[in-house]
Every structure is written in structure tokens, then in C-alpha cells.
Amino acid sequence: MRLNKYLSEAGFCSRREADRLIGEGRVTVNGVRARIGAELGEEDVVAIDGQTVARRAAAAPHKRRHVYIAYHKPVGITCTTEQDVKGNIIEAIGHEQRIFPIGRLDKDSEGLILLTSNGDIVNEILRAENSKEKEYLVGVNKDVSPEFLRGMARGGIPMHGTKTLPCKVSKLGPVGFRIVLTQGLNRQIRLMCAHFGYRVKRLFRSRIVNIQIGHLKPGQWRNLTDAELRGLLPNRSEW
Template identity: 40%
Template sequence: MSDHTRTMPTIRLSKFISGAGVCSRRQASRLIELGVVLVNGRRGVHIDQVSQQDLITIEGKLIHHSPPILYFIYNKPIGIDSVCNPNDPSSIIHFLPTISDDQRIFPVGRLDKDSHGLLLLTNDGELCQRLMHPDFYHEKVYRVTVDKVVTEDFLEAMRSGIEYGNIKTRPCQLMQVNEYQFDITLTQGMNRQIRRMCQALSYRVKDLFRFRILGLQMTGLNSGDNRALTESEIRDLYDEIRAS
């Protein structure tokens, strides 16, 4: 079936009304019984199956059904570009979870093609704006493997902020893991920032893995896998954003 002839998913009328935020599903059923709900100009009944293509009114007021807000984490493998470009076979757009024909989710921010780890996927525009806006200092944590032994001088220079090009990076937190690895916590997200910081100190990044955004952890997911966030994870994420 072509995209032009495919019908949109349908749901029960009462569920449509409650999903639009008008009232509870039980209250929606009462409105249907009262005869004040019209579906495409006719009186609605409980067994009606409707979609966003239908015109639903309650006492003459048009009801708009917003799709549910969805949140996933994705363990992005190396080699996948987080830019949504349908013409690029390596673009993340070809690897996103399939939700429905009329609903899509997208990555929040970027993780460069040579790096791997945690990407947040959502259709929540407010969350995207708050996480990506430079005025909000949201923490993102990476484990970095470099080509030379990590020294105290290197760690202190990175912590203080590095100058490259026409910029100087914000001070950040570093913790050494072993001779060649350290964890770095950034509160900004400039293009290839960690790689350029290391390069300015004559180090080369061999592996870059992001494992935390705010309190959201990359645990229990194999490379290339995704899962929906739990209700508590979503709640904690928003609590942290509102507190910033």
C-alpha cells in the first residue's frame, strides 16, 4: 500500500477525547452519551473509531489530538551519524525506533559519527530546547581513551578550560580511570569538543563513549539497542531541568 493510500491509525472516540486533554475517559463517555460530541458533523457514538483526520467537536469546539510524548534512550554505535539526513545511509534517521506512520522521534543534540553511547530520542520539543540551549549548563559525561599516558598536567589543563580556534572551553570536571582513560563532565556541547580539547594538548582520542546525560544513565543496553524511558526516569529528568 502506498503512503498516499495508507489510512491513519484509529482509536476509540472516548480515548481520543481524553488523549487530547479535554477530560478523563470516563467523562468523555458521559459527553458522548449526552450527544454533545460530533464526529465529522454527525452525533458520535461509543463504538466510533477515529483518527486525526476526523473532525471531532464538543459543543461546537474543535478538538485537536496531540500525539503522546515519547522518550527513548539509544546506544548509538560508531559509524552512525546523528544528523537526520534521509539521503545518507549512515544517518540515524534509518535506525530510529518505528512508532507509527504518523509519529516520529528524533535525537536531542548530537554525538559525532566516530563516538558512541547515549543519545536521548524524543518528540518533546520543550525538552529538546531546554537540553540544547547554551544558557542551561546540563551535564553530559563521557569516558575517553587517549593515545598517551594521562598526566596530572593534562588533567589540570583540561579542567581549567582549553583554548582552540577562537574559543575557550568552560571549566569542567575530570576523573582519571587508568593510564589511558578519564571521565569528563561537560556543560556545553560544541562540535567535536573533547577531541579538539585533547588535540590542543597533543593527545589523540582513540575512543569516546557518552554514558550519562544529567541523571540519565546508559546501562543494560547493547550497542545499537534502544528502550523507552521509565516514568521515574522521565520525572527525574524534568525535575533536574526545572531545577537548572
């Protein structure tokens, strides 16, 4: 098994994050600094910053191997696993198991975010080509015009070395709109709005794929249901 897969299955972090930690020299195998792409044997001992990372025990039949939760992130919480960051999402939730966020919401944004102990699914959910929808309700600083809505929906806005994809946009009120994205570019909606001379005053994520925020209040979380997991991860062996 590759080292980054081992760390993700242990619930420590995603594979991408594991490669970053390995590259920084923070991961050892049998006391020796590990290299990216390293393969592990059954008896190898893995540690991060000197702390041993144990293998996850096999789950009983029809039992979940991993944690999957929906969290209503309030404004002011930062989507990082770094414990020394004030207001980090892991400390805010206080879950008994090691979990990490799937994607992120800006510190100034609020709403639904998923967290898991299963690092193998993170890239699958986040990749734009998998067309995983994310729905947002947005308030801006001036009247929403038809031209603005058409421009947002059309796509093609330069951003982070790429361009935005076409998306679904509809008006909610004089200064509000709903937008459904399949991309996850950093501060995408804020930058899209700025491109047309608008400033975001409130950004709320209400849905990820088939999972709705529902009645979760800010700061509350819940476990995903089996039906929600089937929509997110049809292959039950990944649960």
C-alpha cells in the first residue's frame, strides 16, 4: 500500500495532504524520513511528527468504516485542520474521531460543509469533471440585473489561471441570487461578482450534491444518512 493511501485510510488526512506532509519531512516509516510514493509493508510503523499513525481496524459487515458529517459552518470559522489556527473547524466541531473537511468555505462565508475520516473520497467529490453540484444563496451590494445574471451563468471568467464553467443562476430578490456550481475555485463566487462590479455581502451554501443543510443551525452538525451517502458515494464499499 502506498504511504499516502495508508494515511488517508487511517483517517489522518487526504492523500493530497499526506503528500504535502511527506514532502515537508514530517512523516517517518520505521523511524526513517519517508519519501513521496513510498510503499508500505504489513509491519511498517508510520509516524507524523513523531506520533504513530495506527491502521484503521476493518469494519463489521454493513457497518460504516468512516465518519461522514454535515456541518453548518458559521461565519468566522476557518476550514483548516491546523490546530494552532484560532477558530479552526476541527476544534469548533469537537468530534471524537479524526476528521477533516471536504473542500472549504471562506472564513466570511457560512453554510453547509461536509467532513469525513475517509481521505480517499475527497478528490472524487471535489473534481469539477465529476460535476458535483454545490448550491449557494448570495446577497450583494446592489440590484441584481439581468445582464449580471447572464454574465455569471455564461462562464468564461478568467480566474486562477483557468476560466469559470457555465453554471445555473437565478434571481432571489432585488439584491440576491441563487447559483449552482460544479467548480470549486478559491473564492470563486466573490471573484465572479467582482468581475461585474458587485461585492458579496453574504454567501450561504445550502446544498452539496443531494445533501441539504436543512434545519441545521449555525455550529450544529449531524451524521449523513444512508440515502445521502448513496447519492454522494454510490459504491457502498467506500463507506
